[in-house]
Every structure is written in structure tokens, then in C-alpha cells.
Amino acid sequence: MWALGDKVASTIVAQTLEIPTLPWSGSGLVAQWSEEDQQQQQAISIPLETYAQGCVKDVEEGLEV
Incomplete structure (x- = not known):
């Protein structure tokens, strides 16, 4: 999960x-x-x-995105 976490954080940094x-x-x-x-x-x-x-917490939330 660290790889995914790094992607989430790095994308927030890029948006910042x-x-x-x-x-x-x-x-x-x-x-x-x-x-x-x-x-x-x-x-x-x-x-x-x-x-x-x-972060998406469940399948339903993922489908909304």
C-alpha cells in the first residue's frame, strides 16, 4: 500500500x-x-x-467517482 499512498500524496503535492x-x-x-x-x-x-x-473507502464510493 505504500506505493499507492505515495501516489496519493504526490498527486496532492502536484495539485498544490x-x-x-x-x-x-x-x-x-x-x-x-x-x-x-x-x-x-x-x-x-x-x-x-x-x-x-x-481515498476511496468502499466499492460504492468508488463507483460514484
């Missing part, structure tokens, strides 16, 4: 940086990260709550 991504269950999710964070070369951290919002 306004890099186009394919539509998925977490489309539109972004992390809190400012221009100041970028200037200070801070790493982007994906909060567990944001990460969970991008």
Missing part, C-alpha cells in the same frame, strides 16, 4: 503546485503551503485528513 493531474477521487485537494514556505525551501506535508479525503 498547480501542476495538472488526471481526474481522480481527490481532484482539487491541496496542502497548506505558501510562497514564503517555498522561499524557505520548506517541504510540503500532506495532513492525514487531507490524504484521507483523496
Whole structure:
């Protein structure tokens, strides 16, 4: 599952940086990260709550996406 988790987190990072991504269950999710964070070369951290919002929890939810 780590490979999938890395994909979820990396896609949220891409969306945070306004890099186009394919539509998925977490489309539109972004992390809190400012221009100041970028200037200070801070790493982007994906909060567990944001990460969970991008995950599908069951088949029915997956079919809705």
C-alpha cells in the first residue's frame, strides 16, 4: 500500500503546485503551503485528513467517482 499512498500524496503535492493531474477521487485537494514556505525551501506535508479525503473507502464510493 505504500506505493499507492505515495501516489496519493504526490498527486496532492502536484495539485498544490498547480501542476495538472488526471481526474481522480481527490481532484482539487491541496496542502497548506505558501510562497514564503517555498522561499524557505520548506517541504510540503500532506495532513492525514487531507490524504484521507483523496481515498476511496468502499466499492460504492468508488463507483460514484
